[in-house]
Amino acid sequence: MPQIVFDKVEKHFGTLQVLPPLDLSLDDGEFTVLVGPSGCGKSTTLRILAGLETLSAGEIYFDGSPISNLEPKDRDIAMVFQDYALYPHMNIARNMSFALRLQRVAKAEIDTKVQKVAEMLNIAHLLHRKPAELSGGQRQRVAMGRALVRDAGTFLFDEPLSNLDAKLRAKMRTELAEMRDSIDKNMVYVTHDQVEAMTLGDRIVVMNNGVIQQQGTPEELFKQPVNKFVAGFIGSPTMNFLNGELASEDGRLAVRGDGFNLPLGDALASRAEKHGDKPVIVGVRPSSFEVGLNGEAPMQLHVAVSEYLGSTSVLVTHCGDAELLVETPSDSPIKAGIKADFHVKTDEIMLFDRHSEERI
Known part of the structure; x- marks a missing residue:
């Protein structure tokens, strides 16, 4: 060999x-x-x-x-x-x-x-x-x-x-x-x-x-x-991407965009501070969403399609003009045509430079 x-x-x-x-x-x-x-x-x-x-x-x-x-x-x-x-x-x-x-x-x-x-x-x-x-x-x-x-x-x-x-x-x-x-x-x-x-x-x-x-x-x-x-190619369902801007809120760095305002975890915030005020792309995997607003990164999404896959369901949702995929347990089904509350696991958020598309 x-x-x-x-x-x-x-x-x-x-x-x-x-x-x-x-x-x-x-x-x-x-x-x-x-x-x-x-x-x-x-x-x-x-x-x-x-x-x-x-x-x-x-x-x-x-x-x-x-x-x-x-x-x-x-x-x-x-x-x-x-x-x-x-x-x-x-x-x-x-x-x-x-x-x-x-x-x-x-x-x-x-x-x-x-x-x-x-x-x-x-x-x-x-x-x-x-x-x-x-x-x-x-x-x-x-x-x-x-x-x-x-x-x-x-x-x-x-x-x-x-x-x-x-x-x-x-x-x-x-x-x-x-x-x-x-x-x-x-x-x-x-x-x-x-x-x-x-x-x-x-x-x-x-x-x-x-x-x-x-x-x-x-x-x-x-x-x-x-x-x-690489982030978008590896993983199924594929990662969601949103255009955003970095902003400080109550002494903590967050990323904002059309329909979302997500605070960043300490490790990512430390790297993002070096990025300055350049525009970014937010990457969130479908499995990083959880139902409910009991987290520190709440989002309200309009559910367009609910795909039942057995143990899980994949929801096609809309946040502003962007389409997001959300993976949820199917034991508590969410019907299409409604607005549902979710939160994002902040330690699983990724940021990419909008120009080079390199991960921050």
């Missing part, structure tokens, strides 16, 4: 720069998730690592050795694609063993590896079938199994769950998490789904327009986002 280092890697398609100089280090044995919106450069980064795209500048190193001139087959990498890419005329056993047969591995060793991986993925009873006879989830397991039997040093996953329905995606996320814990390999996983990133990654790398915005553990990105983009 090599340590993988991207050193000022760039990618251009003609005059279009898809990846500005990218520096990234992937640790040995780590499950790294590249996440971001469509077009952010995450799949291009993965394809460059796999050797399916040539880089325009820079270098990639495996344990200090440059590999950008190596053919994909010489990089000790196995890849799982979004569209399965199975051979329809071969049964599952032959699909999984195809790369090993090309390498002229002994038949007994191939059978042993295929059987072991098939049992781990719960597809051993399907080895005699053709891909057309399998469900989408089963085909995705076969695609993963084909990569795993190669016993490569690094496994790459390019949005492998995006073609599955919601229930099957949740099940496959669980299976991937279990597989990650049982296989001590480098794994690089690309997705646009932040839920997948949060549940699977040891480390998440958030990208936008080819630039790494922040990297860290799921908890670090959720609790300590460096800018508005």
